[in-house]
Amino acid sequence: MIGRKTLNIGVVGYGFMGRTHSNAFLQAPRFFDLPYQPVLKAVCARNSERLKSFANTWGYESAETDWRKLVERADIDLIDIASPNDTHAEIAIAAARAGKMVMCEKPLGRNAAEAKAMTEAVESANVANMVWYNYRRVPAVVLLKHLIDDGRLGRIFHYRAKFLQDWTISQDLPQGGEGLWRLDVSVAGSGVTGDLLAHTIDTAMWLNGPIAEVSAMTETFVKQRKHNLTGQVEPVGIDDASAFLCRFQNGSLATFEATRYARGHKALYTLEINGEHASAMWDLHDLHRIQFFDHRDEGQLRGWRSIHVTDSDHPYMRRWWVPGLQIGYEHTFIHQAADFLEALSEGKQAAPTFRDGLATDLVTDAVLESAKTRQWEAPCT
C-alpha cells in the first residue's frame, strides 16, 4: 500500500463475474507494480444474506442492496458492473453521470443502442471506462497480436473462430433467474451471439481490424422452457447457436461459430489466422500455447511449432512464477485490472474501451439482423 494512491471500487454483482473481478482487483497490485491500490470498498446485490457472505469471503468493507446508493456514495471512485446484461446500461449511465469511472462485464449492452448510450455517457462525462473482454489478456493471444502487428504473418487471408459449449442441451433446463438468466432474452439481449460470439468478435477485431459485412444464421433448438420466475412454460427468445461468414475491412475472409449444443465441449474457444507467410492457432483449453507455422523457415525443418508461452519475455509472464510454469483463466482478469490501473496513472485509456465494446455490439446486432433478413449486413457505424 505504501506510496500507492487508493482507488475505491464498488462492484455490482456477486455471481461468477463478481468473483473473477473481485479476485482481479485483489491480485493485480500483488503481482504488478501499480500506481493505484484498488480497495474493495463495497459490493452490491439484492440478496442480503448471500451478499454478506460474499462480502466476507472477498474482504469487502461494506455492502449495499441498492446500486443507486452505491453510485451516489462519495467514497466510491469506480463502479464495476458484474451483474446480468439487462442492468449494464442503467448502472453505467448513472455511474458516469455521477463522475465515477466505469468498468463493465461483456457484452457492453444487450444491443448496440444500449451500448451507444453507455459509450456516450462515459465519453461526455470524460471518465475512464473498460469492458471486460478478458481473452485479450491471455499471454499467448497477446503474443499472437505482436506477431501480427510485426508483420510476421504478412497479408491476412483468413480468420476462423469458434466458441463451443454444451450446457443447455437438456430441454428440462429452465430459463431465467439467477444462474440461468443467460437463457432469458429479456435479460441477456441475445443468446450465444452476445455471450460467446461477442468474445470471438472482440478478439478478432483487435487482431485483424474492423469487420465490413456479415452473413449469418442462428437457431433456437429448444423453443420453450419453463421460466424460473413465473413458473410458466414460455417461448425461448435466445439463439442457441449462431454462425456467420464475414469479410474484414482488410479484405480477409472469416467464419465464426458459437453454440451451447456441441456435446462434450465446455468452453472451447479456438481461433486460427492464416497469412501470406505464416499461420497461427490458439485454443482456450490449451491457453498457454500458440501453434505457429512459418513458411519462411528452412524447407526441411518447416513445420508447426507449439510455443509454450510461459517464458519471462512473453507478455505478462515475468510478473508470475518462473519460466515454464503456467497461469490460467483468472489471470486474464488480473491482467486487465492491472492494465486499466496502469493506463489510468498515465492519463490513458486501456482497451477495450466502451467504444470498442460498442463496435462489438454493432457486429452482433448485424449478425442477428442478417440471420433474420437472410441478407448480408454491414455493422452500422
Ligand code: SOE
Ligand atoms: C457462458 O457460459 C460463459 O460463462 C460466458 O458468459 C463467459 O463470458 C465466457 O468466458 C465463458 O462462458
